[in-house]
Amino acid sequence: MSLFNRKVLLVAGKGGVGRTTVAITLGLAAGELGLRAAVVELYGSGSVPPRFGLADRSFTPRAIAPNVDTFSLTPYECLDDFGRKKLRVNALVRMLFHNRVFRAFIDAVPGMHDLFQLGKINHLITTPSADDPPYDLLILDAPATGHGLTLLAAADSMREMVGGGLVADEAELIQALLHDPERTGIVLVTLPDELPVNESLELLEQLGVNERLLAAGIVNQVRDLRLPEQGWTEMAPVLEAREGASLVQLGRAAILTKERQIRAIDRFREALATRDVPTFTLPRIEPHELRTSDQPTLAEALRAQLRAPEAS
């Protein structure tokens, strides 16, 4: 099954692995393939717009590339939207959504915030309104807290706690979407080093029944360490004798880094391969920081791997 044949891709991984960059890259690659896609930020995050010269976050979708939008959700915007579109409630009841007591109650129920946002995602996929863009694919940039997989548990815990009412009905619909490997996929992001790969593999073990949702692994920020394949053992003593220790240290550090990187990528790739899940790599852009103009480069790198026969 091709990565982009799903409706929802949840980008997961520990903090600092570059989930937002990967989410954008997935969005741009999907857009180039002709899919209508959106990069969705949760909990009011607004990391995507500045990368495309747009000010601040926005609940209303905005284009970042042909076929590709971005928008950002907050629980209360989703609740308002739900009230307006689905319940067709009158202004008085909508005012209650803004009531302090009501909000404090909503804030105190665990998983309620997750649920409102997932409800919006579910409606965009299954029952879009006339004014909603007809998205083929939503890419969720999971919140910065934890690793993003708590979202998957939110609907389940609501179903456990809530016996009846609208929330239970919503939770059931969301569960149906999020537990369907045909429609929902997890993209697990990691970095090419021992510690991040260990953490990702631990995360993989914790997936439990959600393991069947795993759609792809992505090793982000892979360094292009161009070193000759052979000859270091001959070179090192001559270098040391002629130029002193600093060059030898530099060479040794580069070799160690390269070997560690290869080992880490291999371990990650193998762990995913045993689960029949493909692994892709994205290059690290150096020595400057990632710029907007680098995003198409990353998307092209991903597309090249998606085209490759072993990835299909």
Added chain:
Amino acid sequence: MTSPRLLLCCGTGGVGKTTTAAALGLAYAIAGYRTVVLTIDPARRLADALGLSHLDNDPQPVDLSSLSVAEGGSLHALMLDRKATFDNAVRDLSTSPEAAEKLLANRYYQAASTRLTGAHEYMATEKLHQLLTADRYDVIIVDTPPSRHAIDFFLAPRKVQELFDGPVVRRLVNPGRGLTGGGTRRLFAWVLSLVGQDVVDDIAEFFRLMGGVSEGFARHGAQVETALHSKQTDLLLVTTASTASRAGAVSFIREAAAEGLTLHGFVINRFIEPVDVPLHALHPAPNDVSEPLWHRWSVALRHEAVRRNAIAERHHAAALDLSQTAGQVPVWALPLLTEGLGSVTGLRQLAERLPPLTPPLLGPQS
């Protein structure tokens, strides 16, 4: 009893906060202090290095026998277990064992104690209260929980106080009272239609049972809040030189200042230092190595040196920029280790670059 020095490692996710907290703990132990590190969710190798291979909610001694440690120095480490901390606090603060068991069995309690927004932060402060009052440590180092906003940790005690004293609680505990306004009646009809009677009942019972322990929670919260603002407490902001984590650092400084918290300094992780290599001298090839081999390696090494130094230059500028933004506070820098952190000896490589063992890279050299 002198109150212990409290060092709080703050920062957004992914900057190496947990590793820094552990290394800082080791540094203080090596310098001769009785030190304890409260970590949140360490990666396995770091946990191994600290001897925390199993989850433990109480301080465990870390074996430092392979290191040279100043007289009196020791290191304990513990990993926050939210559920156990919450349960223990309920048992300690309840008026009777029966009341405690009833609360522990409540369905809403079971969900709330681990999943409630801010539960992680709040339980960290509850644990911190235990360590502060233990009278066993000179230095307490806290790895604050990962959160979207690093400041959340400092707001948690107050938020919980508000939660237990808020209008919702009063309504839920005593729903018959004050339901006179049409708006309120409609509101409750809505809440019921949203989540059903079961949940409302469960939550009402939860708050009623929590009524017995909430005073204790609020008292601990207030004590921790006082400790966080005391002169014995220092904030160390952990960051990396990347633009994104620096932006997070700058907004944290602003929020901390608004809360009356002062920043002691920065720790910049994965800091790249420039390399001084004689690149001009690489040609011609010496006689004992073949010309093509020498050429290939010298090109690769030159490329690597240029790459490293470009990054080093950017990192140094970032360190200066951070220090100035926060009003010339000291900056410590930790290298990106090429060897792992699987033991205390590995962790010592980082500890040696931290206070109190070494003066800062930038800022006042005190």
